Amino acid sequence: MDLTYSPADQAFRAEARSWLDAHVPAGSLPSLETEEGFAAHRAWEAELAADRWSVVSWPTAYGGRDCGLVRWLVFEEEYWAAGAPGRVGQNGVSLLAPTLFDHGTEEQRARILPPMGRGEVVWAQAWSEPEAGSDLASLRSRAVRTAGGWLLSGQKTWSSRAAFADRAFGLFRSEPDTPKPHQGLTYLMFDLRAPGVTVRPIGRLDGKPAFAELFLDEVFVPDEDVIGEPGQGWRVAMSTAGNERGLTLRSPGRFLASADRLAALWEERGRDPYTRDRVADGVIGARAYQLFTYAAASRFLEGEPLGPESSLNKVFWSEYDIALHETALDLLGPGGEVADTDGDGGWGEGYVFSLAGPIYAGTNEIQRDIIAERLLGLPKGRR
Amino acid sequence: MRFLLDDEQTAFARSLDGLLTAADTPAVVRSWGAGDHGAGRALWSRIAELGVFALAVPEAYEGVGARPVELAVAFVELGRHAVPGPVVETVAAAALLSEPGFSHLAKRFLPGVASGETVVTVALPGGGPYVLDGDVADVELRMTGGGRGGGFGGEEGQLWGASGAREGSPDVRRSLDPARRLCVPRSGGELLAAGPRVGAGVADAVRWARLATAAQALGVGLALLDRTVAYVKQRRQFGVPVGSFQAVRHRLADAKIALEFARPLVFGAAVSMEPADLAAAKVVACEAAYATARTALQLHGAIGYTAEYDLSLWLGRARALRCVWGSPGECRGVVLGGGGDDGAGVG
Structure with missing residues (x-):
């Protein structure tokens, strides 16, 4: 049980901190979920990338620092403690990139990763469909073989960031009549501005176009944009779901910074007795999540797959995040209702964002089923 | 950075688990609660032989030095097997x-604590009104x-000791946990120490x-989770x-x-031994255990509601x-740096 950082890790922390001190914008950027804010966040990614701070865990060849999991955690602590902006490239970096590392070709990695790391190409996820949410394998959008590639048709929805993003990745049915629904799927990448693509932005609870519907009508995708073997899309998509991705979707640093802000707000409000216990739970929850992640990272670094444990993690942080923001809004009292203080700094914006947490990335009900079956060994049940 | 138990610590947990599984602790717990301490004292000695109490005793007094991580490993097992007796109080002492x-006091009492010969209970600020x-x-x-x-800030205080059998039959109050026999603290006794060191020690x-x-x-x-998982797998209704x-x-x-997020707080607190970390671990572990108890009772149904x-x-x-050694509210106060309900932080 060792919770100390090596001198090299500490030096890395100091380097990150001093860079962030010098570069983090003083005020918050406009909301990521607006056209103006999206552009401002892209510019910020470019600034990070110029000094190799945008994707620190990636290999240096793709713009990273090859820094390993512990230093990634350290970087995230510093990043959020510095009050730096939200990450517009998160979907690509935490969902697509790990898949490319595991299943992509060298050509794909060299072509796709560097512009992703610089924020030049922002990726949206195209998995859910109107009739395929938690039951993702029942998806119907088709990929039909054509000369040199595939033609995509169908409808995707709840595609985060797609309103302003450049490209998307998703699963498509390439073999129509397979015995089981998760067979015959192919993992493909496509351009959101290609002929045949219609993007219809959807306003989330606060009306901001944080996600979109995608209508696809014979959209051509070249063979070079298939990840893994055609027909193996389910395996490709799921193989990274339980490993590093479960660990890196939400970093502890983000919640530690939020908990610090909450505790500071509580002090500012004269140590309000009515919210005291919930503020303490905010502080404790961030620490619990940090330590849980360190334990998971330690196991991962020793070669143990994380597997279904990432379901514990997902339920915890998504519910914790909402509770934290609710506490802040309650502390703010009637004034907390004001929601026009845009940007990363606003509790209102953070609250609206947090409400989606238990729904995306596998609903918390699906995660609890996974915990029940795979961690507790309970019999399969009716959902 | 390696936040995992090592092989030796895992093996220690396994051997303690083996000993306690073989000891049929439920029967021991029941007889202890009924005031028949023979089997419990025998179990206490065997736990001590494995070195559990020595983990809180310096080497100079026949212990192995302060080893909080190993102590936490051991106490998880004591909890899993519901071991009765003032195990926490003996460690506190x-x-x-x-x-x-x-x-002089260490020399007099601690070798017996380490060997399991001496069972200690305490009436200290921060504990409760009864001696367990x-x-x-x-x-x-x-x-x-x-x-x-008092005592938390290094205040003046007096430390009293009493040993040997109590005179007459003690007034034992029933606890919500029938294995916990609550007694009114003895008055008088021998004055062992006085001054600010008492406060620091407390x-x-x-x-x-x-x-x-x-x-x-x-x-x-x-343990509650394991037992309940086993129960709901075999209990059938509506044919399933x-x-x-x-x-x-x-x-x-x-x-x-809840339990898997309490675990790292417990071991993180053992690593740091910082008051805020310890208070966080205390409140979260106790609340997770209590929430699991509620779930266990509900999912067992009526059979779970029987003694x-x-x-x-x-x-x-x-x-x-949940409430001994720092109520949930008191612990949350310590986490926020303002001390507990009484305005006094630990340490």
Whole structure:
């Protein structure tokens, strides 16, 4: 049980901190979920990338620092403690990139990763469909073989960031009549501005176009944009779901910074007795999540797959995040209702964002089923 | 950075688990609660032989030095098996008597603590109004003069000791956990020490007591979860195991989440031994265990609501541990740096 950082890790922390001190914008950027804010966040990614701070865990060849999991955690602590902006490239970096590392070709990695790391190409996820949410394998959008590639048709929805993003990745049915629904799927990448693509932005609870519907009508995708073997899309998509991705979707640093802000707000409000216990739970929850992640990272670094444990993690942080923001809004009292203080700094914006947490990335009900079956060994049940 | 138990620590947990599994602890717990301490004292000796109490005793007094991580490992197992007796209080006493300047007391009492010969209970600020198992403890330590928050800030205080059998039959109050025999502290006794060191020693005692209680509660919660998972797999209604119903599965998943996020707080607190970390571990582990107890009772149905069924041994323990050595509110106060309800932080 060792919770100390090596001198090299500490030096890395100091380097990150001093860079962030010098570069983090003083005020918050406009909301990521607006056209103006999206552009401002892209510019910020470019600034990070110029000094190799945008994707620190990636290999240096793709713009990273090859820094390993512990230093990634350290970087995230510093990043959020510095009050730096939200990450517009998160979907690509935490969902697509790990898949490319595991299943992509060298050509794909060299072509796709560097512009992703610089924020030049922002990726949206195209998995859910109107009739395929938690039951993702029942998806119907088709990929039909054509000369040199595939033609995509169908409808995707709840595609985060797609309103302003450049490209998307998703699963498509390439073999129509397979015995089981998760067979015959192919993992493909496509351009959101290609002929045949219609993007219809959807306003989330606060009306901001944080996600979109995608209508696809014979959209051509070249063979070079298939990840893994055609027909193996389910395996490709799921193989990274339980490993590093479960660990890196939400970093502890983000919640530690939020908990610090909450505790500071509580002090500012004269140590309000009515919210005291919930503020303490905010502080404790961030620490619990940090330590849980360190334990998971330690196991991962020793070669143990994380597997279904990432379901514990997902339920915890998504519910914790909402509770934290609710506490802040309650502390703010009637004034907390004001929601026009845009940007990363606003509790209102953070609250609206947090409400989606238990729904995306596998609903918390699906995660609890996974915990029940795979961690507790309970019999399969009716959902 | 490596936040995992090592092989030796894991093996220690396994051997303690093996010993306690073989010891049929439910029967021991029941006889202890009925005032028949023979089997419990024998079990206590065997736990001591494995080195559990030595983990809180300096090497100079036949211990192995302060080893909080190993102590936490051990107390998780004690909780899992519902081991009765003032195990936390004995560890707290060891921490108190290890205070520099108390070497005469350490020499007198600590070898017996390490060997398991001496069972100690305490009446200290930060504990409760009763001494746990005062009818069986060989030594009873009591602090006076510090007030409720006294001693935490290094205040003046007096440390009293009483040993040997109590005169007459002690007045034992029933606890919500029938295995916990609550006694009114003895008055008088021998004045063992006085001055600010007593306060400093008590602050240390409270830190170790919170760690041991948190680890024990985690173990209690894990046992409740295991027993309930096993039960819902075999209990059938409507022709299927009740564990196949989503309402049942999801409650157990929530219990699992609560316990698995309490675990790193307990071991993180053992690594740092910082008051805020210890308070966080205490409140979270105890609340996770208690929430698991509620789930366990509900999912067992009426059978779980009987004294005869062994689940009751853990249900009562989860309730009792929640408030000893720092109520939830007091611990949350310490986390926020303002001290507990009495305005006094630990250390």
